[in-house]
Amino acid sequence: MTSEAGQLTLDEAYSIASRVRGIQGKKRVGRKVGFTNRAIWPVYGVDQPIWGEVYSEGLFSTDQPVNLARYSEPRIEPEIVLGLKHAPIAEMDNAQLAGCVEWVAPGFEIVQSIYPGWKFSVEDSIVAQGLHGCLVLGDKIAATHDVLTGLAEVPLALFKGAEAIESGKGENALGGPIEVLAHLVSLLSDTDQLQGGELVTTGTLTDAWPVSPGEQWSAGFGGVMDTELSVRFT
Template sequence: MDAAAIAKTVLEAIDGGSQMQPFTTRDAAFSEADAYAVTAELRALRIARGEKPIGRKIGFTNRTIWDEYGVFQPIWGDVYDTTVRDVSPGDRVVVSQLPEPRIEPEIVLGLASDLTPDMGVEEIAASIGWVAHGFEFVQSIFPGWKFNVADCVADGGLHGRLFVGPRRILSDRERRTLAADLSSLTIRLSHDGTVIDTGVGANVLDGPIHALAHLVAVLEKDRLNPPMRAGEIVTTGTLTRAFPVLPGEKWSTEIAGVDLPGLVVRIA
């Protein structure tokens, strides 16, 4: 299967909110490596039309949801200046254009310096300039969220939109305990005022900094996609299960164990 042609098809589907048969059902040989070649082509298409890659999303870091989706390893995709927005509590967000959107409460990290494969978790934590809580809205161009891991990667890592709450600039002291602090946080996700799920930071590959370390190691072996650089933002995976959303709903979070505010958004 041609990576450039697949990327064009994927982008058309994302833009139009349409869906299609998974690539792995058309060609059983379509692999994860093939899909990351699509990632590079998809990024080139989006850059060519004026979009700017500003970071990454890491998906399927939460091991507790692997059985639900039949995907048993993390993935990643690019995020863009056109798909990321800062939000304040109570803001309305528009995601109805996405195919089958779902909400994911996540920890978002801002890189103050480049990340290299020789770095350990504590060194990576020392490279974080700011931390925030955000909602990623993921999408599936494959009906019913039925796919294999290669399909997820080819679909831009399932990224739809990322809404980032208030950013906390970190002191050197806070960076020294950041990995442990983020691993131990707890979160409650509510839908229209009713708690629908709970999670902990350790759900995402033992913690958000650990998830970022995993991505750095993956990118070391990738010759088509760039390493992590200063200035990028990274959203590290859902802390709870992901839930379908509809216009008119209110979604909110409460966070404990780390100095980050929860978020409230209304689906427009």
């Protein structure tokens, strides 16, 4: 690992990640916030959320199969995604932050680990671009007041084929997606601030589950979202 014996601080890890992104030169379409589900912190040996970037080349619709060959030890995470109309700032309260959101959508983030067996530190995960692989984005839902205030109560059921895998709820991610947005805004430096038009995927509502070619996964999002999402892996 990169940070054994405390060799890296959080600031250093984010600095390395930023330098790597600069070399790659990819088109950013948004951010991912990871480890927002505190229930899984002990599983991965972490103790706080992290963030990374989402790129246009890694954004998929539900009718596009995802080729897993490009990812290392891939896993699937069902998430609620926010689409921003306006740029949020740190001085905003949660109601003002919610006012920056134009749409919400179901999402599957495919995460990956370059560290064998998913063994890493928080700093390692930051250096590895927040463990982000790609994002499968479902149908967008207008961010009305009722939708935004009901996101924390959204129930979720995750399936592999016809097999029920796990259930979750919007509040599993730091209390709700708007709370995740607030936390992300507090984490970002002046040079990394969110912009209108970006999306934010707010973290898994279940554990992250290993996926393999040939599988089809789906999730049902209830409550104010009332929608489904599916993805096929090749």
